[in-house]
Amino acid sequence: MSEDQTMSAEEFQNQYFNDDSLEDNMAFDLESGLLGEDDQFANLHAELEEAREQLVSIRDFIRFSVTQLRNYDVVVAQGTTDEFAEASAIVLHSLSLDWSANEQILDCRLTTSEKQLVLSLLEERIAERKPLSYLINLSYFCDLPFYVDERVLIPRSPIAELIRQQFHPYFEVTELAKPLGISPNEQGAAFYDHGLDVKQLSQPERILDMCTGSGCIAIALATRFVDALVDAVDIDKGALEVAMVNVDHHDLGHQVNVIESDLFAKIPTENQYELIVTNPPYVDAAIMADLPPEFLYEPEHALAAGQDGLDLVHRILFEAPDYLSPEGLLICEVGDSEWALKQAYPEIQLDWLKFAHGGHGVFAITYDELMTHRQLFASYVQLLDSIQ
Numbered sequence: 425m426s427e428d429q430t431m432s433a434e435e436f437q438n439q440y441f442n443d444d445s446l447e448d449n450m451a452f453d454l455e456s457g458l459l460g461e462d463d464q465f466a467n468l469h470a471e472l473e474e475a476r477e478q479l480v481s482i483r484d485f486i487r488f489s490v491t492q493l494r495n496y497d498v499v500v501a502q503g504t505t506d507e508f509a510e511a512s513a514i515v516l517h518s519l520s521l522d523w524s525a526n527e528q529i530l531d532c533r534l535t536t537s538e539k540q541l542v543l544s545l546l547e548e549r550i551a552e553r554k555p556l557s558y559l560i561n562l563s564y565f566c567d568l569p570f571y572v573d574e575r576v577l578i579p580r581s582p583i584a585e586l587i588r589q590q591f592h593p594y595f596e597v598t599e600l601a602k603p604l605g606i607s608p609n610e611q612g613a614a615f616y617d618h619g620l621d622v623k624q625l626s627q628p629e630r631i632l633d634m635c636t637g638s639g640c641i642a643i644a645l646a647t648r649f650v651d652a653l654v655d656a657v658d659i660d661k662g663a664l665e666v667a668m669v670n671v672d673h674h675d676l677g678h679q680v681n682v683i684e685s686d687l688f689a690k691i692p693t694e695n696q697y698e699l700i701v702t703n704p705p706y707v708d709a710a711i712m713a714d715l716p717p718e719f720l721y722e723p724e725h726a727l728a729a730g731q732d733g734l735d736l737v738h739r740i741l742f743e744a745p746d747y748l749s750p751e752g753l754l755i756c757e758v759g760d761s762e763w764a765l766k767q768a769y770p771e772i773q774l775d776w777l778k779f780a781h782g783g784h785g786v787f788a789i790t791y792d793e794l795m796t797h798r799q800l801f802a803s804y805v806q807l808l809d810s811i812q
Contacts, residue, residue, distance in 0.1 A: 468496070468550065472543045476536075483530040485515045485542050492550060499716040502555045502578040503563050510556060514549060517560055518542040553717035566644035571669045575662035577726045579640040581703050581757055582783025586618060587644045591699070594620040594753055594788075595627050600648050604780045616780045620788055625751055628652050628698035632747065634687065634740060635659075635704040637726060639667030639680070645701065646679045652699075657683045657691065660725065687736065688743045696749045702740055703757040706785075708733035711760065733761035734768065735808060742801035745794040752791050759785040768804065772797050 475488050489511035493500065500510045516523050518541040519534070534542070549556055557563040557578045563570050565579035566587055572578055590601040592615045603613035631654045633642035642656035656671075658664050664682050671680045685691055707715075707727040719727070729735045737758055744754050755777075758765055762776070762785040774787040794801075 468492070468547065472547060476539050476543055479539070480533050481531045482515060482519070482534065485534065485539070486511045486530070489514050489542075489546050492546060496550045498550055498553065499718045501716075502718060502722075503557055503580050513556060514545050515542050517562070518545050523564070554721055555718050558721055563638075563640075565640040566647070568640070568644060568647065568674065570638050570640050570643070571666065571673065572638050573666065574721055575660070575723060576638040576666045577722050579638055581641065582777075582779045582781070582786055583641060583701060583703060583755065583757060584644065585616070585779050585781060585783070586620075586755065586777070586786075587641070587648050589615055589618070590627070590648050591620060591753070591755070593622045593624060595623070595625050595699075598627070600650070618777045618779065619775060620753075620777065621775070621790075623751075625698070628752075630695065630697045630699075631655070632657065632691075632695075632697040632700045632702075634700060634702035635726075635736070636667055636682070637663050637703075639670045639682070641701055641703060642667070642680050643670055643674050643676055645699075646676050647674070650679075652679070654680045655683055655691070655695070655697075656680055657685050657687075659684065659686045660723070663723075663726070687739055688747055691747060693746050695747060696752075697747055698749050698752045700744055700748055700752065700754045702755070704736040704740060705729040706733045706737060706758045706761045708761055708764065729761075730808075732764040732768070734758065734764055734804075737761070737765065738768075738801060738804040738808060741789070741794065742798065742805045745791055745798065748791045748794065750791050754789050754791075754794065755786065756789070757786045761785065762787075769797070769800060771800065 471492065475485070479485055479488055486508070490507045493507045493511060500507050504510055513523050519538055521529070545559065548554070548559055555578055557572050558574060561571055561573055563572045563579050565581075566584045570579055585604060588602040589604060590597045592601060601615075604616035605614040607614040627649055629652055631645050631649060631652050633645060633654060633656045636642050636656035636658045639656050642654045646652070646654045656667055658667065661684060664684055667682050671677055671682060683690060705725065705727055706729050708729070709731045711733075712724075712728050729737070737756065740756065748754060765774070772793070774789060777786045777788060
């Protein structure tokens with residue numbers, strides 16, 4: 425899908441639940457395929473043909489797909505870092521099966537046409553090095569499906585863990601919170617200690633998702649905090665079009681408000697949020713210069729953030745207290761730019777959070793802490809303004 429095309433919520437639903445769309449999208453022949461005989465993938469045609477002739481079950485094709493992803497050095501890092509999860513998604517999606525399908529079906533046999541669908545999608549993934557989520561216009565975040573295309577980043581953030589737990593123990597939790605740890609007696613789940621201060625504040629009534637992209641964080645927040653109003657903000661019109669598709673698909677137009685704004689520029693200061701969550705662009709110049717092919721499909725402006733990856737983070741830290749309630753919390757992800765942020769503000773002991781299922785570079789900061797260090801944040805913003 426080109427950048428100037430928009431998929432409606434109805435089209436998304438049709439693609440997600442309609443078998444015919446899979447055949448339309450994967451209607452190229454393995455014999456002609458995508459690959460030339462004299463390139464680095466010259467052997468792939470023969471390997472795919474052998475698989476089509478000899479492999480039988482869903483399990484066979486998942487195993488084969490893992491092998492091929494590894495043999496051809498396909499980078500699996502957008503949505504999952506696990507080749508088995510990626511291979512399973514390729515196979516199960518091609519068969520219109522749930523990605524967490526019951527293991528009992530894994531030994532079911534595939535028809536000839538089903539084999540063709542699986543191998544066609546696998547070939548396209550290897551040949552184009554295009555992320556799977558863009559090939560099928562589907563990604564999951566917080567167990568929810570989202571439409572994605574090249575106008576937005578593929579959803580991936582450890583913040584999902586915090587959302588599932590309703591930011592326990594900072595806020596009080598309801599029955600919608602999902603504990604992530606194991607209790608001492610191993611008989612029931614316990615809330616995982618991400619490192620948030622124990623506050624047990626009332627659940628937030630207004631939440632801001634800054635740099636929303638596909639809207640995945642805003643929508644996940646709305647499903648966990650069902651009584652809260654969520655503002656989803658982004659500067660990019662194309663990204664907001666995708667976000668609206670997802671808001672409509674999840675029927676959350678009454679709860680999630682999509683706003684076009686350069687950070688806080690168009691948000692009234694009277695909008696006071698008990699929770700601000702932001703996953704802004706934070707990739708530094710060195711990493712941007714060495715990205716693998718898969719990441720080049722993602723919008724550059726949604727990744728790059730200056731020499732140290734912190735251009736937007738400095739501004740968010742400086743401006744956030746004007747919009748955060750005195751009892752509020754700001755959660756910000758900076759990924760591998762964590763080290764640079766620590767170097768920028770050695771005087772500040774930021775609360776870096778821990779995660780049960782992996783992830784790093786996410787910190788929490790309160791209104792009081794933002795105000796205490798505001799002059800430091802202002803100094804960096806002034807420096808950025810003078811350079812630009």
